[in-house]
Amino acid sequence: MNKKELVQKSYEIAKERYAALGVDVETSLNKLQDLSVSIHCWQADDVTGFENLGNIGGGGIQATGNYPGKARNIDELRTDIEKVLTLVAGKKHRLNLHEIYGDFGNKIVDRDQVDASHFTSWMQWGQEKGIKLDFNSTSFGHPKSGDLTLANPDKSIRDFWIEHTKRCRAIAEEMGKFQNDPCIMNLWVHDGSKDLTVNRYLYRSLLEKSLDEIFDIKYKNMKDCIESKLFGIALESYTVGSHDFYLGYGAKKQKMVTLDMGHFHLSESVADKISSLLLFTPEIMLHVSRPVRWDSDHVVLLNDETTELAKEIVRADALNKVHIGLDFFDASINRIGAYVVGIRATQKAFLQALLEPTVKLREYEANGQYFERLALLEETKGLPWNAVWDYFCFKNNIAVGEDYITEVQQYEKEVTSKR
Missing domain, CATH: 1.20.58 (Methane Monooxygenase Hydroxylase; Chain G, domain 1)
Structure with a gap:
């Protein structure tokens, strides 16, 4: 045989x-076939991007390892993503881009000057390949990042990042319009403090005001989501955009909240948060990841945390209200293999749930x-x-x-x- x-x-x-x-197994398979996973572009090149600003790293982001063969430009990254998609089932997967992955050519374009023209080739590529796009603003790895961006008391710094994020929302709107499907725009900033602070309330009030200004324009072809974090690298003592902050803001403003599996205490159950958020926010965005001792963004595996997350979503009949994205980056192993293991593990978890x-x-x-x-x-x-x-x-x-x-x-x- x-x-x-x-x-x-x-x-x-x-x-x-x-x-x-x-x-009914066939019904379960049909649902799995339609399951869309938003694949993160940054596993292919270790969160480097294609800016000409001299990405300085930092801001809570760190890819470790030096396995050879990472994507060095847009063409190589697209080729890698296309290869990955030949190794995973399903035809409705999406690609999630950070702003630093724009098609800037040889031009220097600062983040408060970026616009939809820098992503035209991405939109055309997505249309040709049948891949819808999602988007992220990028607050890390910039000379003006520092410890505080949207929560910075320095108005000139704060205004720079407000303008950047406004422009990212406008880009997401154009992406959604072009692909005739809403582009989900994730907002995460690393803002925080390495050691003790006596200004918790000040920074959070500034972040709230910045968000209000950013979200002032209403769009029809994009959806906003806001992502919390427990702590960032070199910002371990205080995070402005905590889960409590974004949960409150999301419920108040009816914004989608992003749950990243690595952005909580290791003993917390992200699965348990699903039913609560569904009652008070319109939708949920997931960043499926695997923390090891801290938010280390390891490749997703078929473990208890992933399967319980999938089961809670299916049990709540919420596949149409929860958007599934990936967020891991391992530079120590074959990057294409990392993608495939992580995507398949996520799909397996949802199959078990179904x-x-x-x-x-x-x-x-x-x-x-x-x-x-x-x-x-x-x-x-x-x-x-x-x-x-x-x-x-x-x-x-x-x-x-x-x-x-x-x-x-x-x-x-x-x-x-x-x-």
């Missing part, structure tokens, strides 16, 4: 097993049958979801199982090793 026959046979067995629990016998579990819970609920939750861990996953890959005409490893190795031999 060849691999194709084995995959098909295993799938049919799994399909019957799930059907016995009231789960295959959960939720109706039966809710019935047990409603009847007070807590032993039965606990037992079934435990038994679902051993159900043959991986046979369904292999069939999903086969159906999408991509590498099944570990076969993608050789494809990544071949791409490294033919492309990235020659950079």
